[in-house]
Amino acid sequence: QVQLVESGGGLVQAGGSLRLSCAASGSIFSMNAMGWYRQAPGKQRELVATITSSLVTNYSDSVKGRFTISRDNAKNTVYLQMSSLKPEDTAVYYCNAHVIEMVATTAGYRFREVWGQGTLVTVSS
Numbered sequence: 001q002v003q004l005v006e007s008g009g010g011l012v013q014a015g016g017s018l019r020l021s022c023a024a025s026g027s028i029f030s031m032n033a034m035g036w037y038r039q040a041p042g043k044q045r046e047l048v049a050t051i052t053s054s055l056v057t058n059y060s061d062s063v064k065g066r067f068t069i070s071r072d073n074a075k076n077t078v079y080l081q082m083s084s085l086k087p088e089d090t091a092v093y094y095c096n097a098h099v100i101e102m103v104a105t106t107a108g109y110r111f112r113e114v115w116g117q118g119t120l121v122t123v124s125s
Contacts, residue, residue, distance in 0.1 A: 002026035002114050004095045009119030016123070017083045022095030022116055024076040029109050032098040034071055034078040038091035038121075045094065049080065063089075085123045092118040 008020040035050035049069040095116035
């Protein structure tokens with residue numbers, strides 16, 4: 001099965017920058033849309049940014065102009081460059097991907113929505 005592994009979270013002061021990475025591995029036939037979501041303590045998970053396989057991007061209003069999503073299709077990896085970080089950006093950040101994976105037992109394919117395990121970003125004031 002396809003798995004996503006995030007990296008790059010940590011503690012940063014307000015105004016600072018961090019870069020998150022998310023690498024997909026497994027029986028990947030194709031990677032469609034990928035994205036980042038976040039969940040702050042006591043709040044629901046929310047969209048941060050998405051990017052299609054043709055590199056069309058979408059951002060939440062709260063991060064527009066500060067965060068940049070990108071992807072390397074050859075590496076099945078998506079990135080989130082975060083700048084001008086604010087304390088309210090503190091959250092667990094989750095990678096998301098819509099994939100078509102190969103199924104060995106049937107020699108077929110199936111669509112799955114896959115989530116990473118999350119990486120904590122803490123922004124201190």
